[in-house]
Amino acid sequence: MSKNAVYIGRKAATLASRVLMLLSQLERLNEEPKVSDNDAMRQITGKILHLIQTQEKTRNEVASKSSGGMEIILSSLENTPDLQTTLNILAILNELLTVGGGRRTGVFVSKGGTAVLLQLLVSSSKDPPANEELMLHIHSLLVKVGLKDRKFGVKARLNGALNATLNLVKHNLQNYKLLLPCLQVLRVYSSNLVNAVSLGKSGALEIMFEIIGPFSKKSTTLLKYVMCFLCMCSSGMNARRAVDTGYLPTLLTIYQDWHRNDTRHRHVVIRKSILGCIKNLTNIKLGRKAFIDANGMRILYNTSTECLSVRTLDPLVNTSSLIMRKCFPKNRLPLPTIKSVFHHPLPHIPAGGPVAQLYNQPPGVDDVVDESDENEATEVDTENDTEYDEDETNDDIETDINKLRPIQMNTRPFDELRAYDLTFVLLPFFLSFVNFTPHIWKLIHLVIRCDRFLFCSQDDDFESPRSVIPPSSVNSELHRPIIIPTTPEGTADPDLVCSLGSLVLDTGVNGGSVDGPQDEGGEQAVLEVPDTAALLPLHDPDLYLEIVKSTRSVPAYTEVAYPDYFGHVALNLREPILERAYGVQRTKIFQDIERLIHSSDILDKVVYDLDNQRSVLIDNGESLKFNSKFESGNLRKAIQVRKFEYDLILNSDINSNHYHQWFYFEVGNIRPGVRYRFNIINCEKSNSQFNYGMQVLMYSVQDAINGSPHWVRTGSDICYYKNNFSRSSIAAGGQKGKSYFTLTFTVTFQHKDDVCYFAYHYPYTYSMLKMHLQKLSALRTAQIYYRQDDLCETLGGNSCPLLTITAMPGSSSNDHISQFRSRPVMFLSARVHPGETNSSWVMKGTLEYLMSCSPQAQRLRECYIFKIIPMLNPDGVINGNHRCSLSGEDLNRQWQNPNAELHPTIYHAKSLLQYLRATGRTPLVFCDYHGHSRKKNVFMYGCSIKETVWQTNVNTSTCELHEDLGYRTLPKLLSQMAPAFSLSSCSFVVERSKETTARVVVWREIGVQRSYTMESTLCGCDQGKYKGLQIGTSELEEMGAQFCLALLRLRRFTSPLELHNHNSHLLDTENDLIDTRSIPNITSPTTYVLEEDEPAFLEEVDYSAESNDENDPDLEPDLQDNHALPDPNSDSEFSRQDSLN
Secondary structure: OOOOHHHHHHHHHHHHHHHHHHHHHHHOOOHHOOHHHHHHHHHHHHHHHHHHOOHHHHHHHHOOOOOOOHHHHHHHHHOOHHHHHHEEEEEEEHHHHOOOOHHHHHHHHHOOHHHHHHHHHHOOOOOOOOOHHHHHHHHHHHHHOOOOOOOOOHHHHHOOOOHHHHHHOOOOOOOHHOOOOOOOOHHHOOOOOOHHHHHHOHHHHHHHHHHHOOOOOOHHHHHHHHHHHHHHHHOOOHHHHHHOOOOOOOHHHHHHHHHHHHHOOOOOHHHHHHHHHHHHHHHOOHHHHHHOOOOOOOOHHHHHHHHOOHHHHHHHHHHHHHHHHHHHHEOOOOOOOOOOOOOOOOOOOOOOOOOHHHHHHOOOOHHOOOOOOOOOHHHHHEEOOOOOOOOOOOOOOOOHHHHOOOOOOOOHHHHHHHHHHHHHHHHHHHOOOOOOOHHHHHHHHHHHHHOOOOOOOOOOOOOOOOOOOOOOHHHHHHOOOOOOOOOOOOOOOOOHHOOOEEEOOOOOOOOOOOOOOOOOOOOEEEEEOOOHHHHOOOOOHHHHHHHOOOOOOOOOEEEHHHHHHOOOOOOOOOOOOOOOHHHHHHHHHHHHHHHOOOHHOOOOOEEEEEEHHOOOOOOOOOEEEEEEOOOOOEEOOOEEEOOOOOEOOOOOOOOOOOOOOEEEEEEEOOOOEEEEEEEEEEEEOOOOOHHHHOEEEEEEHHHHHOOOEEEEOOHHHHHHHHEEOOOOOEEEEEEEEEEEEEEEEEEOOOOOOOOOEEEEOOOOOOOHHHHHHHHHHOOOOOEEEEEEEEEEEEEOOEEEEEEOOOEOOOOOOOHHHHHHHHHOOEEEEOOOOOHHHHHHHHHHHHHHHOOOOOOOHHHHHHHEEEEEEOOEEEEEEEHOOEEEOOOOOOOHHHHHHHHOOOHHHHHHHHHHHHHHHHOOOOOOEEEEEEEEEOEEEEEEEEHHHHHHOOOOOOOOOOHOOOOOHHHHHHHHHHHHHHEOOHHOOEOOOEEHHHHOOOOHHHHHHHOOOEEEEEEEEEEEEEEHHHEEEEEOOOOOHHHHHHHHHHHHHHHHOOOOOHHHHHHHHOOOOHHHHHHHHHHHOOOOOOOOOOHHHHHOOOOOOOOOOOOOOOOOOOOOOHHHOOOOOOOOOOOOOOOOOOOOO
């Protein structure tokens, strides 16, 4: 060791021993205070201050808990009457808490230092004028201590320090040196809500408004703290006090002055703080009125538009936007009632049901504009929002173990359930024969064809689907071709194209003809309907028209939409997820605000109105023409607000006053090259995939005539935001202060006099389903058993198809008969929610694959018996509902106790499942196809007791919960086979709100372990092969086909001999599932997500972009890579002969 090091060490030890000696002397003086000791205390504290200022080790020694130095200093501060000694001690504390202050401040607080300082402040303020240096030291220390002491606000109030500091500010308004630390302390005081109210009562707001004023380059730091204090104190009771005093116009004037003079934008913080105060004052109704009266909308609108070109001023623009949106006068929707235009009488109305509540209300009650401050929703700026909810917790998880345990129960006697299979009891008798004669074999085929598993009559004809609906009176003459008059040059007349908005059904009711108008001066040419049959084997326009005639709708539709008639051919090109332009949301909001500021520019012209269909609408030929009077159509009203801008209002679900999301309507009289803006103004969800790249669908009749019958993604400047139309508390489930949301999009049309259709998603009507099923039945071969029956009749008088698909026994051999008898049942359903049309496209892919002639499809039919209900809610689909049936209820919430009259499809579907369980044929898999509006990819919801319990605080050990992990097998297979499927988005948690859904009821009451809801995105994918692309019908149909392939692979894991071994390979054992409990960041109520998996600008609902599961060594290599997916018709694995025997 060098001599220098030794010297330094000895000197440090000497200094440390010296400060300890001084502290010891100070302690003795504290114990026996005398007036003559004041000089000694001054000297000692002065020496300690000098040592602390010069030596870091000395500071550490004094602040250490072992030395007791902090207690001695605080005791001296508390007891000394001498001013200079007090100043010395405060200087010592300032030195200690300034450098390395975090730990030392904690020691100071733990030794009661906060209370000593507050008492000193109060006692020193009793005899004004207070010593300026003393007050400066005290408040400088309080600022440091207040940020570390969690009870600082309470201590300050109890010691009476609030008024002491406030009075000091009041008497020193021009003393900026003292004013700054006092304002800093007031800001810390006001972080406590009670303190903020108390300061407001004591006149703090009035004092602050004496300090702030017009633009000035002087004392800007001081002004920042004044504005911060006002922001914290301008809420609640203080807001009312400030508004009553008239401070809101003052703030607007000050903001204008700062905006005008701060040309270099050096004081954005001050300007934003002023806006923060205005924002707080406008949280109350009185403040919003004062804001409007002070011309605040125009002031903030003008200042904001001047800031749009400078990106650094975005905080000012965004805050101004929030204020203006909040203060925009609340309006009711321009409708006579928010109840649906259409009403359907019900067999009976349950007393406590939603329909009874809806129609028992006095007229107009459901439309009261609610401007209550209660439950005022916090404005959310989704301009730069992400799709993910951060730190979201789920309080909906079921915690009652008894409700999670499967409980098999029959709600109907077995004698009633027997009606679902009048002849199936004969089948075991025939199959018990070992040797079959040709005559007996024919009988077996006959019995197989009579196999029903469903409610049906004995005289049912197998060869053609039975219809319980009497056919409409139809003209025996077939529809003649649509005639298009042509000009002498042979070109199509553009005026006629405009008349092609919809086809009128020649039902004998309207007396109309489908012939086009005739042009005497031109030659006639037959309209060449695109040959979609070559591209769409299941589409037949003429057959579709015939089927529509027997479809029963509440509005009694007599028109057919052209996209449904022509058909849709999937695009060959991929449509990328739209990247939203920066600032589009606030631009649209400002355009809405212009309506209030420049009200004279608004046309407010009604151009389409279902509520007044008899009234004649004025048409000058300049406005667009709208229509939605066709199957699945939904548009209630269209209002032209500017020359090329229209507000659109959707109709509620029938017998309901809400559920606005699905839309499907026609637009005519359009001009090419013009940017039209459409605003759907009564959306209800708080956010949408339209904010994250999703586009609306458009179908051009002109393009279809030209040979391109496609639904295409379209629209620019798309965004989804809260508007100024108030929702009724009745429609909002009793919540007050709720508003509707606007979906806005801009479209530029390409063709003159074109007719275009817009839809929320690819339409799939009930008549389209019936057409597809009729075409599918023609595909059956001698090896395919296909049967279509009616599960029941709906409330609207439409049939609900039930399909049975399997394979005929290959021969009369014992092996084939045994295999036939042991086939498990697969139960599939779709479209319980009418607005989720993507589920029908997935189901279409499933049905087409099941009826295909590929070897894999044949083996799939040989493995299973498929029971399929492709559309559980025909009435809702037909009438353009989004979620409900004609009963006004969500059918997927009726599975626990369905009513045979109000929910016939659910009642009979559940009874069929109960029958299968009662006869020992419990389905191996139940899957209900759905669509999801707020997430990307395709994924599944399943049911698991363990995974539900793991997300709760229930004290149940894992070993007490016995559960087969086979419920994860099918999702795992899909994640390896289907490029759109995301395993990381799947959830197996049972939530209370979902206990009456099909998935949970079938799992719990029927005993189907593999009971799923398969959700398909309405937008697109953020992982795998289709990452960054919007989903189309081809991808949806592919998903349906891949689901079938996954079921074929599933048989390997459900074989009695192989189930245990293969499941252990596929699921990576139960321990891997248990490990998911320790994942660090669970940001979704239903999904485990790793934080680093989250992109920067994505979903509102959390889910991982990629699956983190390891590749399954038991599966083929080509299935372990989504970029090398198997061809359904050439998968080598499936081409090998493999049976269950």
